[in-house]
Amino acid sequence: MEPKTTIDAKGLACPQPILKTKKAIKEMDSGEVLELHATDKGAQSDLTAWTKAGGHELLDHTEDNGVYKFWIQKG
Amino acid sequence: MAETKKTTIVLFSGDYDKAMAAYIIANGAAAYDHEVTIFHTFWGLNALRKPEKQSIAKGKLEAMFGKMMPRGADRMGLSNMNFLGIGPKLIKKVMKKHNAMPLPELIDMAREQDVRLIGCTMTMDLLGLDEKELRDDIEYAGVAAYLGEASDGNVNLFI
Numbered sequence: 001m002e003p004k005t006t007i008d009a010k011g012l013a014c015p016q017p018i019l020k021t022k023k024a025i026k027e028m029d030s031g032e033v034l035e036l037h038a039t040d041k042g043a044q045s046d047l048t049a050w051t052k053a054g055g056h057e058l059l060d061h062t063e064d065n066g067v068y069k070f071w072i073q074k075g
Numbered sequence: 076m077a078e079t080k081k082t083t084i085v086l087f088s089g090d091y092d093k094a095m096a097a098y099i100i101a102n103g104a105a106a107y108d109h110e111v112t113i114f115h116t117f118w119g120l121n122a123l124r125k126p127e128k129q130s131i132a133k134g135k136l137e138a139m140f141g142k143m144m145p146r147g148a149d150r151m152g153l154s155n156m157n158f159l160g161i162g163p164k165l166i167k168k169v170m171k172k173h174n175a176m177p178l179p180e181l182i183d184m185a186r187e188q189d190v191r192l193i194g195c196t197m198t199m200d201l202l203g204l205d206e207k208e209l210r211d212d213i214e215y216a217g218v219a220a221y222l223g224e225a226s227d228g229n230v231n232l233f234i
Binding site: 011015019022050 | 099107170173175176
């Protein structure tokens, strides 16, 4: 699915990736997809928990050379 | 979405690292769409002090307290390895390297996310802190207001 917005949170430490994600999701419509890039090792656990609590869906995530990519669909 | 959840934090400590933990949790909770309130009491009030010196008529004891306590979040010491003030300089260097947000920025970010910052008026009197010395965007309250919030809080912390 084509992401509506892409956020680059590479190099940023906790809690910045989640704050950026939250801000971006807020601007989006239900069903739209956000792509997030991060290097924070806690990001995966954080985003899994956050998307679940917020009613969003973590469609997919990958890790390549220390860069984590996430695709989140707004609920 | 379900009913709004609440997070309340009592920030008692005036240590930079502990306040940082409190504000990271507060920002995280705000990202979870919680209504977040931080009650600042005792040394935690120093996180809300304006860095600039304010000229306020005070009693001797209160003036002394005011001088001995850090003026604002950026001047606070560490709970561990403070080393007479070298510790905070070192940790800020490390934080910069790791792109971690410094405490003053975390506080501003919390306000941007509508986190309510509250000063405990009783301890302000004890420490001789005046409203004019603290940030302008905060509220004032006592224990009952804290309990009112904490009673239906989903996350309540004392730091």
